[in-house]
Amino acid sequence: MTMNLNRTAKSSRVDEIIKLMKNRNIRGLTRAISIVENNEEAKKYLLSDAFRRGLNSCLTVGFTGAPGTGKSTLINSVIKRYRQAGKTVGVIAVDPTSPYSGGAVLGDRIRMQEHNPDSGVYIRSLASRKALGGLSEATKFALYLYKAFVFDVIIVETLGVGQDEIDVAKYVDVTVVLLVPGYGDTIQMAKAGIMEIADVFVINKSDRPGADLLKKQILNILYMKPENERPPVVNTIADRNEGIDEVIEAIELVKHRSASDTEERYHRRIAEEIRSSVLSQLTREADRHLDKMVKRVMNASITPIEASEEILRLLCNRQEDPIDPDL
Ligand SMILES: Nc1nc2c(ncn2[C@@H]2O[C@H](COP(=O)(O)OP(=O)(O)O)[C@@H](O)[C@H]2O)c(=O)[nH]1
Ligand SMILES: [Mg+2]
Structure with a gap:
């Protein structure tokens, strides 16, 4: 009852x-x-x-780059431009310290700076507590919700460290990678696999020395790609609103490049979503048996491999309606 x-x-x-x-x-x-x-x-x-x-007509853009490269500053400028063009904008900030509000208090996770929802902008930062599947899963779910709510443009600001960037890139239409002059960035990004996820390169803080050199280095690396696949490289000075129109143009260019690419990306994204959902459910189910199995391994009655096989057997037997593999 x-x-x-x-x-x-x-x-x-x-x-x-x-x-x-x-x-x-x-x-x-x-x-x-x-x-x-x-x-x-x-x-x-x-x-x-x-x-x-959810509408796939919402343009989704990820801004990624090391902490302090100016992601939040650039996003603020980009929001202003989109608003001037009459577009609604939703922002998901994965970094809870992102300064989207002059008076932002840490822990106040809903922030609307000069932007507020009535003005067509909604900004929310996600809790960075450890969730199953990591922050990228929370971001992906937030993206679903934003798309269903419908914004013309949905922007994701990532934290700028680690694997999450690369994961988030799978869920957005366009990934913008920010670099700043003078940090040996080219080497860093080659290591982190950033070259592969970048659709647009932004060299922010171009008021600093070394901006031209960095641009040359990036163009040199990109030279090997066919011209119609080459990510645009844009110089910006985000805190002076310089280069913002060029960033927006580059985003639009990449978005409209090729329909077949979009289709392929969508296919990959759905495959990834199904797989990560299966894995997170399996993990949850498997975890229920873990303590018991650990004890048995420690008693030396079974090995970890045998334990994993037994858990898989338990999970398979739970299945009530086996799906016909030929279907
Ligand atoms: N010199 C210079 N400073 C900038 C520029 N863009 C942003 N900043 C500053 O860089 C710092 C970090 O910016 P923020 O947007 O918080 O970086 P995030 O951590 O990547 O989000 C702030 O103090 C900004 O004012 C720029 O183009 N030139
Ligand atoms: Mg930030």
Whole structure:
């Protein structure tokens, strides 16, 4: 009885959020993101609804680069330009310290600077607590929700360290990589696999010495790519609003480059989503057996490999409706 009541309460809450989202009431988006962040059970209904209704016509752009390269500053300038063109903009800031508000208080995770939702801009930073699947999964889910809410442009600012950048690049249409002169960046990015994910290179802080040299180095590396696949390289001085139109033009150019590429990317993205969903569910299920198995390995009754095989057997036997492999 109690169970049923709970379930009814839960689904009416989900329905209400979905309704708010459909009416483009920002409270719906805010609540949906909180549910996803807290990893509540209701998240799967919200995400499935968001995926069904989400528009692929929203342009999604990731801004990535080491901390301090000027991502937040550049994004602020880009937002202003898009607003001047009458476009709505949603921003997902994975870095909670991003200065999108003059008076931003750390811990106040909903920030709207000179931008606020009534003005067509919504900015939210994601909690950086460790979630299953990492921050990139939270980002991906937030992207679903933003697309369902519908913005003309959706911007993701990543933290600028580690694997998350490369993961996030899979979920956005265009990845903009920021570099600044004088840090030996070319070597760093070659190491981090950044060259592969960049659709546009921005050399920010071009007021500093070495900007031209860095541009030359990047162009040299890109020279090997066919011209129609070569990422544009743009110089900017973000805190003076210089080069912003060129950044937007470069983003548009990449977005419209080739329909077949877009199709292929979409295919890869869906494959990745299915796989990561399968893996995270499997991980969750497998974790339930871990303690028991660790003990058995420590008692020397089985080896870790045998333990993993036994867990897989347990998971397979749980399956109630085996799917016909020929289907
Ligand atoms: N000299 C110079 N400083 C800049 C430029 N763009 C941003 N900054 C400064 O660089 C610092 C880091 O910028 P921020 O946008 O927070 O970097 P993020 O960590 O990549 O988001 C701030 O103090 C900015 O004012 C630029 O083009 N030239
Ligand atoms: Mg920032």
